[in-house]
Amino acid sequence: MSKHKLFLLRHGEGAWNKENRFCSWVDQKLSENGVKEAQDCGTLLKEQGHKFDLVFTSILSRSIQTAWLVLEAMGQEWVPVVKSWRLNERHYGTLIGLNRAEMAAKHGEEKVKVWRRSFDVSPPPIDESHPYFHEIYNDRRYTTCDVPKESLPRAESLKEVLDRLLPYWDNTVVPEIKKGRTVLISAHGNSCRALLKHLEGISDKDIANVTLPTGIPVLLELDENLKPVEPRKLLGDQAKIQAAIKKVEDQGKALPST
Numbered sequence: 001m002s003k004h005k006l007f008l009l010r011h012g013e014g015a016w017n018k019e020n021r022f023c024s025w026v027d028q029k030l031s032e033n034g035v036k037e038a039q040d041c042g043t044l045l046k047e048q049g050h051k052f053d054l055v056f057t058s059i060l061s062r063s064i065q066t067a068w069l070v071l072e073a074m075g076q077e078w079v080p081v082v083k084s085w086r087l088n089e090r091h092y093g094t095l096i097g098l099n100r101a102e103m104a105a106k107h108g109e110e111k112v113k114v115w116r117r118s119f120d121v122s123p124p125p126i127d128e129s130h131p132y133f134h135e136i137y138n139d140r141r142y143t144t145c146d147v148p149k150e151s152l153p154r155a156e157s158l159k160e161v162l163d164r165l166l167p168y169w170d171n172t173v174v175p176e177i178k179k180g181r182t183v184l185i186s187a188h189g190n191s192c193r194a195l196l197k198h199l200e201g202i203s204d205k206d207i208a209n210v211t212l213p214t215g216i217p218v219l220l221e222l223d224e225n226l227k228p229v230e231p232r233k234l235l236g237d238q239a240k241i242q243a244a245i246k247k248v249e250d251q252g253k254a255l256p257s258t
Protein backbone atom coordinates (compact mmCIF):
# COMPACT_ATOMS: atom_id res chain seq x y z
CA MET A 1 0.00 0.00 0.00
CA SER A 2 1.13 3.52 -0.74
CA LYS A 3 2.46 5.36 2.30
CA HIS A 4 4.06 8.42 0.73
CA LYS A 5 3.33 10.60 -2.28
CA LEU A 6 6.34 12.21 -3.96
CA PHE A 7 6.03 14.71 -6.82
CA LEU A 8 8.82 15.35 -9.34
CA LEU A 9 8.54 18.26 -11.72
CA ARG A 10 10.67 19.45 -14.60
CA HIS A 11 10.38 23.26 -14.62
CA GLY A 12 8.21 25.06 -17.17
CA GLU A 13 9.71 25.87 -20.56
CA GLY A 14 12.79 28.09 -20.33
CA ALA A 15 13.99 30.60 -22.91
CA TRP A 16 16.61 28.18 -24.24
CA ASN A 17 14.25 25.17 -24.29
CA LYS A 18 12.32 27.22 -26.79
CA GLU A 19 15.45 27.98 -28.84
CA ASN A 20 16.46 24.30 -28.65
CA ARG A 21 19.81 25.14 -27.00
CA PHE A 22 21.47 23.09 -24.24
CA CYS A 23 20.82 25.26 -21.19
CA SER A 24 22.20 23.18 -18.35
CA TRP A 25 23.97 25.43 -15.78
CA VAL A 26 23.23 28.70 -17.62
CA ASP A 27 20.63 30.54 -15.60
CA GLN A 28 17.73 31.17 -17.95
CA LYS A 29 14.31 32.40 -16.85
CA LEU A 30 11.01 30.79 -17.90
CA SER A 31 9.54 31.77 -21.25
CA GLU A 32 6.00 33.19 -21.36
CA ASN A 33 4.81 29.70 -22.21
CA GLY A 34 6.88 28.26 -19.33
CA VAL A 35 5.18 30.62 -16.86
CA LYS A 36 1.82 29.37 -18.09
CA GLU A 37 2.92 25.74 -17.88
CA ALA A 38 3.95 26.24 -14.25
CA GLN A 39 0.69 28.02 -13.41
CA ASP A 40 -1.36 25.32 -15.15
CA CYS A 41 0.56 22.67 -13.24
CA GLY A 42 -0.31 24.38 -9.93
CA THR A 43 -3.97 24.69 -10.95
CA LEU A 44 -4.14 20.99 -11.81
CA LEU A 45 -2.48 19.95 -8.54
CA LYS A 46 -4.93 22.15 -6.64
CA GLU A 47 -7.93 20.73 -8.50
CA GLN A 48 -6.72 17.22 -7.63
CA GLY A 49 -6.53 18.25 -3.96
CA HIS A 50 -2.78 17.77 -3.45
CA LYS A 51 -1.05 19.52 -0.57
CA PHE A 52 2.68 20.03 -0.13
CA ASP A 53 4.64 20.32 3.11
CA LEU A 54 8.05 21.03 1.62
CA VAL A 55 9.51 21.91 -1.78
CA PHE A 56 13.07 21.26 -2.97
CA THR A 57 14.53 23.08 -5.97
CA SER A 58 17.89 23.44 -7.69
CA ILE A 59 19.69 26.79 -7.49
CA LEU A 60 18.77 27.61 -11.09
CA SER A 61 16.08 30.27 -11.51
CA ARG A 62 13.84 28.23 -13.81
CA SER A 63 13.22 25.55 -11.19
CA ILE A 64 12.76 28.11 -8.38
CA GLN A 65 10.40 30.29 -10.45
CA THR A 66 8.40 27.16 -11.34
CA ALA A 67 8.07 26.18 -7.67
CA TRP A 68 6.85 29.68 -6.76
CA LEU A 69 4.27 29.74 -9.57
CA VAL A 70 3.01 26.26 -8.67
CA LEU A 71 2.65 27.18 -5.00
CA GLU A 72 0.96 30.48 -5.87
CA ALA A 73 -1.58 28.75 -8.13
CA MET A 74 -2.25 26.25 -5.32
CA GLY A 75 -2.62 28.99 -2.68
CA GLN A 76 0.25 27.34 -0.76
CA GLU A 77 2.85 30.12 -0.98
CA TRP A 78 3.77 29.60 2.69
CA VAL A 79 5.26 26.13 2.06
CA PRO A 80 9.04 26.19 2.69
CA VAL A 81 11.32 25.98 -0.35
CA VAL A 82 14.81 24.52 0.11
CA LYS A 83 17.44 24.90 -2.62
CA SER A 84 20.55 22.91 -3.50
CA TRP A 85 22.99 22.80 -6.41
CA ARG A 86 22.72 19.02 -6.11
CA LEU A 87 19.34 19.23 -7.87
CA ASN A 88 20.78 21.34 -10.71
CA GLU A 89 20.41 20.19 -14.29
CA ARG A 90 23.08 17.89 -15.64
CA HIS A 91 26.24 19.83 -16.53
CA TYR A 92 26.40 19.56 -20.31
CA GLY A 93 30.08 20.69 -20.57
CA THR A 94 31.06 22.18 -23.92
CA LEU A 95 27.56 21.53 -25.33
CA ILE A 96 26.17 24.37 -23.21
CA GLY A 97 24.61 27.05 -25.40
CA LEU A 98 24.70 24.92 -28.56
CA ASN A 99 21.62 24.14 -30.65
CA ARG A 100 20.63 20.45 -30.59
CA ALA A 101 19.38 20.32 -34.20
CA GLU A 102 22.62 21.96 -35.43
CA MET A 103 24.65 19.47 -33.41
CA ALA A 104 22.62 16.63 -34.95
CA ALA A 105 23.32 17.97 -38.46
CA LYS A 106 27.04 18.23 -37.63
CA HIS A 107 27.68 15.08 -35.57
CA GLY A 108 24.65 12.88 -36.40
CA GLU A 109 21.43 12.25 -34.49
CA GLU A 110 22.81 9.10 -32.87
CA LYS A 111 25.71 10.99 -31.32
CA VAL A 112 23.34 13.67 -29.97
CA LYS A 113 21.10 10.92 -28.53
CA VAL A 114 24.13 9.38 -26.78
CA TRP A 115 25.10 12.78 -25.36
CA ARG A 116 21.55 13.46 -24.19
CA ARG A 117 20.26 10.11 -23.02
CA SER A 118 23.05 7.58 -22.35
CA PHE A 119 23.74 6.80 -18.71
CA ASP A 120 27.49 6.98 -18.47
CA VAL A 121 28.79 9.12 -21.33
CA SER A 122 29.95 12.63 -20.40
CA PRO A 123 30.20 15.39 -22.98
CA PRO A 124 33.63 17.10 -23.23
CA PRO A 125 34.31 19.26 -20.13
CA ILE A 126 33.99 23.03 -20.24
CA ASP A 127 37.10 25.17 -19.78
CA GLU A 128 37.87 28.88 -19.51
CA SER A 129 37.70 29.35 -23.27
CA HIS A 130 34.00 28.42 -23.33
CA PRO A 131 31.67 31.45 -23.85
CA TYR A 132 29.64 30.61 -20.71
CA PHE A 133 32.46 29.48 -18.41
CA HIS A 134 32.86 32.78 -16.53
CA GLU A 135 29.13 33.47 -16.35
CA ILE A 136 28.65 30.13 -14.61
CA TYR A 137 31.65 29.89 -12.30
CA ASN A 138 31.77 33.60 -11.29
CA ASP A 139 28.14 33.45 -10.21
CA ARG A 140 27.86 34.08 -6.47
CA ARG A 141 25.40 31.20 -6.05
CA TYR A 142 28.23 28.72 -6.54
CA THR A 143 30.08 30.08 -3.51
CA THR A 144 27.20 28.82 -1.34
CA CYS A 145 27.56 25.12 -2.24
CA ASP A 146 28.65 22.36 0.12
CA VAL A 147 31.77 21.78 -2.02
CA PRO A 148 34.45 24.31 -3.04
CA LYS A 149 33.89 25.96 -6.40
CA GLU A 150 36.92 24.13 -7.84
CA SER A 151 35.24 20.78 -7.12
CA LEU A 152 32.02 21.59 -8.97
CA PRO A 153 31.53 19.60 -12.18
CA ARG A 154 32.77 20.77 -15.59
CA ALA A 155 30.65 18.15 -17.44
CA GLU A 156 28.50 15.26 -16.25
CA SER A 157 27.03 12.00 -17.44
CA LEU A 158 23.65 11.05 -15.97
CA LYS A 159 25.57 8.67 -13.70
CA GLU A 160 27.58 11.60 -12.33
CA VAL A 161 24.35 13.55 -11.77
CA LEU A 162 23.07 10.64 -9.71
CA ASP A 163 26.37 10.47 -7.78
CA ARG A 164 26.10 14.11 -6.67
CA LEU A 165 22.33 13.97 -6.14
CA LEU A 166 22.09 10.78 -4.08
CA PRO A 167 23.77 12.06 -0.89
CA TYR A 168 21.31 14.97 -0.88
CA TRP A 169 18.37 12.67 -1.53
CA ASP A 170 19.44 10.22 1.21
CA ASN A 171 20.46 12.74 3.87
CA THR A 172 18.11 15.68 3.30
CA VAL A 173 15.03 14.66 1.30
CA VAL A 174 14.39 11.10 2.53
CA PRO A 175 14.23 12.04 6.26
CA GLU A 176 11.54 14.62 5.45
CA ILE A 177 9.47 12.12 3.48
CA LYS A 178 9.84 9.56 6.25
CA LYS A 179 8.52 12.14 8.75
CA GLY A 180 5.32 12.03 6.68
CA ARG A 181 5.88 15.23 4.68
CA THR A 182 4.58 15.44 1.14
CA VAL A 183 7.44 16.72 -0.97
CA LEU A 184 7.60 18.41 -4.37
CA ILE A 185 10.95 18.37 -6.14
CA SER A 186 10.96 21.14 -8.73
CA ALA A 187 14.06 20.48 -10.80
CA HIS A 188 15.17 19.55 -14.31
CA GLY A 189 14.77 16.94 -17.03
CA ASN A 190 17.93 15.07 -16.14
CA SER A 191 18.08 15.54 -12.37
CA CYS A 192 14.51 14.14 -12.25
CA ARG A 193 15.46 11.29 -14.64
CA ALA A 194 18.41 10.39 -12.39
CA LEU A 195 16.14 10.25 -9.36
CA LEU A 196 13.52 8.21 -11.23
CA LYS A 197 16.24 5.75 -12.26
CA HIS A 198 17.24 5.33 -8.63
CA LEU A 199 13.71 5.03 -7.23
CA GLU A 200 12.29 2.76 -9.93
CA GLY A 201 15.46 0.68 -10.43
CA ILE A 202 15.52 1.49 -14.17
CA SER A 203 18.44 -0.18 -15.98
CA ASP A 204 21.34 1.83 -17.44
CA LYS A 205 20.02 0.92 -20.91
CA ASP A 206 16.33 1.63 -20.34
CA ILE A 207 16.83 5.05 -18.80
CA ALA A 208 17.65 6.27 -22.34
CA ASN A 209 13.93 5.88 -23.13
CA VAL A 210 12.67 8.02 -20.27
CA THR A 211 11.90 11.60 -21.32
CA LEU A 212 10.22 14.23 -19.18
CA PRO A 213 8.35 17.16 -20.70
CA THR A 214 8.37 20.62 -19.10
CA GLY A 215 5.72 21.57 -16.55
CA ILE A 216 4.19 18.10 -16.13
CA PRO A 217 4.08 16.77 -12.54
CA VAL A 218 5.14 13.16 -12.01
CA LEU A 219 3.44 11.44 -9.08
CA LEU A 220 5.22 8.57 -7.35
CA GLU A 221 3.41 6.49 -4.76
CA LEU A 222 6.00 4.97 -2.41
CA ASP A 223 5.93 2.39 0.38
CA GLU A 224 7.59 2.86 3.78
CA ASN A 225 10.99 1.98 2.25
CA LEU A 226 10.38 4.53 -0.51
CA LYS A 227 9.95 1.84 -3.14
CA PRO A 228 7.29 2.65 -5.77
CA VAL A 229 4.09 0.65 -5.30
CA GLU A 230 2.55 1.79 -8.57
CA PRO A 231 3.87 2.92 -11.96
CA ARG A 232 4.70 6.63 -12.07
CA LYS A 233 1.83 8.87 -13.18
CA LEU A 234 2.39 11.91 -15.38
CA LEU A 235 -0.57 14.08 -14.41
CA GLY A 236 -2.70 15.88 -16.97
CA ASP A 237 -4.11 15.29 -20.44
CA GLN A 238 -2.38 12.10 -21.62
CA ALA A 239 -2.53 12.93 -25.35
CA LYS A 240 -0.92 16.33 -24.70
CA ILE A 241 1.72 14.71 -22.49
CA GLN A 242 2.64 12.17 -25.19
CA ALA A 243 2.92 14.98 -27.75
CA ALA A 244 5.12 16.98 -25.35
CA ILE A 245 7.41 13.96 -24.79
CA LYS A 246 7.77 13.51 -28.55
CA LYS A 247 8.61 17.19 -28.91
CA VAL A 248 11.47 16.86 -26.40
CA GLU A 249 12.75 13.72 -28.15
CA ASP A 250 12.58 15.43 -31.55
CA GLN A 251 14.75 18.29 -30.31
CA GLY A 252 17.72 16.05 -31.12
CA LYS A 253 16.79 15.63 -34.79
CA ALA A 254 18.58 17.50 -37.56
CA LEU A 255 16.23 19.95 -39.28
CA PRO A 256 15.45 19.07 -42.91
CA SER A 257 17.57 21.26 -45.20
CA THR A 258 15.56 23.90 -47.08
Ligand SMILES: O=C(O)[C@@H](COP(=O)(O)O)OP(=O)(O)O
Binds near residue numbers: 014089190
Ligand atom coordinates in the same frame (compact mmCIF):
# COMPACT_ATOMS: atom_id res chain seq x y z
O1 LIG B 1 19.89 21.47 -20.09
C1 LIG B 1 18.92 21.52 -20.87
O2 LIG B 1 18.92 22.18 -21.89
C2 LIG B 1 17.67 20.70 -20.53
C3 LIG B 1 17.80 19.25 -20.82
O3 LIG B 1 18.21 19.01 -22.08
P1 LIG B 1 18.05 17.57 -22.73
O4 LIG B 1 18.73 16.58 -21.83
O5 LIG B 1 16.59 17.28 -22.92
O6 LIG B 1 18.79 17.71 -24.05
O7 LIG B 1 17.45 20.76 -19.17
P2 LIG B 1 16.23 21.49 -18.41
O8 LIG B 1 15.47 22.24 -19.46
O9 LIG B 1 15.38 20.39 -17.80
O10 LIG B 1 16.86 22.33 -17.36
